[in-house]
Amino acid sequence: MNLFKLTLFYFLAFTQTTLAQHKAVCNIPEPGLVLKTNIEGSPNYFFRAFPDSDKVAYNGDGTNFVMNMKTGEKFSVPGSYDPVPLFDSKTLTTSSDIGFYFYPVHSNKETTKEEVNLFDKDLKGTYQSVGEIQKINSISKYRIIVVGSEFKQISYAEYLADSSTTPSRINRTKLKNGLCAEKDLKLPMISKDGQYLAARENNASPPRTKIYRITAEDTCEEILDLGLATGKVDFSFDGRKIVFHIDTLQSVDYFNDAGDSTVGNMNVFEMDLKSKKIKQLTYSSNGHSYFPSYRRDGKIVFIRNTGEEDSTEKYSFILVDPKKIKGLQIDEQPPLSTELNCDANQQKDALSAIGQAWYKICAKADTSHEQGFILGANLSREKCLDLVQNYSDSIQLPTSWKLEKKELIKLCGGMSQAKSNKTQPTIKKIVSAKQDPVSIFNSKCAVCHNDNEPFKDPEALKKWPAKLTKGAKTWKDALPMRLKSKDEAFRMPKGGELTQDQINTLLNYID
Numbered sequence: 001m002n003l004f005k006l007t008l009f010y011f012l013a014f015t016q017t018t019l020a021q022h023k024a025v026c027n028i029p030e031p032g033l034v035l036k037t038n039i040e041g042s043p044n045y046f047f048r049a050f051p052d053s054d055k056v057a058y059n060g061d062g063t064n065f066v067m068n069m070k071t072g073e074k075f076s077v078p079g080s081y082d083p084v085p086l087f088d089s090k091t092l093t094t095s096s097d098i099g100f101y102f103y104p105v106h107s108n109k110e111t112t113k114e115e116v117n118l119f120d121k122d123l124k125g126t127y128q129s130v131g132e133i134q135k136i137n138s139i140s141k142y143r144i145i146v147v148g149s150e151f152k153q154i155s156y157a158e159y160l161a162d163s164s165t166t167p168s169r170i171n172r173t174k175l176k177n178g179l180c181a182e183k184d185l186k187l188p189m190i191s192k193d194g195q196y197l198a199a200r201e202n203n204a205s206p207p208r209t210k211i212y213r214i215t216a217e218d219t220c221e222e223i224l225d226l227g228l229a230t231g232k233v234d235f236s237f238d239g240r241k242i243v244f245h246i247d248t249l250q251s252v253d254y255f256n257d258a259g260d261s262t263v264g265n266m267n268v269f270e271m272d273l274k275s276k277k278i279k280q281l282t283y284s285s286n287g288h289s290y291f292p293s294y295r296r297d298g299k300i301v302f303i304r305n306t307g308e309e310d311s312t313e314k315y316s317f318i319l320v321d322p323k324k325i326k327g328l329q330i331d332e333q334p335p336l337s338t339e340l341n342c343d344a345n346q347q348k349d350a351l352s353a354i355g356q357a358w359y360k361i362c363a364k365a366d367t368s369h370e371q372g373f374i375l376g377a378n379l380s381r382e383k384c385l386d387l388v389q390n391y392s393d394s395i396q397l398p399t400s401w402k403l404e405k406k407e408l409i410k411l412c413g414g415m416s417q418a419k420s421n422k423t424q425p426t427i428k429k430i431v432s433a434k435q436d437p438v439s440i441f442n443s444k445c446a447v448c449h450n451d452n453e454p455f456k457d458p459e460a461l462k463k464w465p466a467k468l469t470k471g472a473k474t475w476k477d478a479l480p481m482r483l484k485s486k487d488e489a490f491r492m493p494k495g496g497e498l499t500q501d502q503i504n505t506l507l508n509y510i511d
């Protein structure tokens with residue numbers, strides 16, 4: 001072998017191993033994956049899974065389709081917005097600004113306009129969702145809500161549908177314009193029994209998703225505040241769970257309209273309404289997983305957008321069984337290693353740094369401390385070791401730290417065994433899973449302010465003399481000035497940066 005060939009050989013061998021490693025670390029296994037079907041063209045955001053089959057109804061490039069995820073076969077149905085099936089799967093609804101349509105669904109051919117079951121000119125609006133308030137044999141009573149484009153209000157109508165005939169016989173029994181009109185609700189979705197609404201309350205500050213009971217007077221009684229803004233919520237058929245996506249690269253309480261799929265990193269979460277525990281179901285290393293929709297069996301369909309332009313793999317429908325997904329959950333008590341020479345908070349920060357490195361490498365983006373921690377604390381031991389051993393440059397630990405690579409390896413080593421006694425998080429914990437002030441001082445300030453200042457004692461810290469800050473006598477005065485200043489030479493931490501959350505945490509600490 002001559003030198004050139006030898007070099008080429010090494011070059012190829014080397015690039016191949018690095019590519020393989022890159023793939024291995026980014027590819028988080030999807031244990032609950034049941035089915036994946038690529039979508040031709042671009043699907044609209046809004047689609048629905050059929051309750052009892054592998055079919056999905058969606059709008060692709062302006063045309064409504066019913067597709068069988070197993071065979072890939074699809075047939076068009078009239079309408080150009082938001083196709084949503086009734087629960088017997090025989091009828092598809094589609095909304096518009098001039099009225100509401102019901103069409104029969106065929107398993108082997110398209111549906112034509114002439115086949116319309118019912119056109120209701122009085123129910124105007126889009127983004128419909130369907131609940132079934134009663135069912136006796138073949139007759140169901142449905143409550144359907146739409147968001148009116150004209151009045152921006154939520155309207156609903158109730159229909160009796162008899163599915164013993166083909167096509168089903170459908171009649172309207174009630175129409176109401178202005179549901180929960182006392183509130184400013186966005187992205188409303190009705191529960192499967194028609195009694196509850198999930199929506200983003202726009203007047204709340206910050207705007208966030210809440211669950212309401214629909215009262216007999218058609219007002220909304222708040223029963224749950226998720227504490228964060230999510231994409232459109234879907235209720236499970238048994239009413240016990242909800243599923244939604246949030247953008248994991250944005251701070252969790254920031255509302256992202258989820259309309260723009262070219263930014264951020266959307267992932268799917270399921271929440272148990274009774275325990276309020278939530279579990280993250282997807283970890284898109286690139287692109288997004290969004291607008292999840294339940295089937296009656298509790299399985300979930302969502303769209304994955306890999307962001308790979310001009311690829312037939314860009315969009316797909318993914319069917320998962322959430323029961324098979326252990327869920328990577330945030331936890332107050334991270335997996336702790338007693339062999340390590342640092343406290344629980346520092347280990348938490350280290351895990352966050354490892355998780356953040358994963359996002360940097362795989363999603364090519366910076367993520368929050370919280371999201372980094374959720375991922376870092378739940379990586380398998382192998383993935384954690386892979387990151388520490390092969391990507392240590394991407395793991396940014398606070399500069400004041402003495403944790404060495406071999407100690408991070410120990411941290412990874414302690415992971416799987418500590419995992420078993422973890423409890424699921426509640427949604428509040430995710431929202432408020434901020435760093436505590438002492439660990440911020442330790443990681444961001446102590447490197448220069450070596451152990452003179454009483455960081456662990458807020459009362460003493462307040463009174464600590466500030467000799468180098470004009471206009472301040474003590475740290476109580478100096479800290480806000482130093483943290484909030486726009487002057488880089490004066491602002492703390494010198495040469496570094498804190499997030500707004502971290503700044504608030506420190507200011508509250510000495511308040």
Ligand code: HEC
Nearest residue numbers: 444445448465466467468469478479482490492493494495
């Ligand atoms: C890279 C070194 C460095 C880091 C990191 C750093 N500081 Fe400082 N800090 C200094 C120096 C040097 C001074 C004094 C000189 C000056 O006024 O800038 C100072 C001054 C201060 C003062 C004013 C004290 C006085 O007596 O007036 C406060 C308050 C302060 N720092 C808070 C913090 C906090 C809080 C953090 C962490 C979030 C932090 N610093 C991180 C170097 C640092």
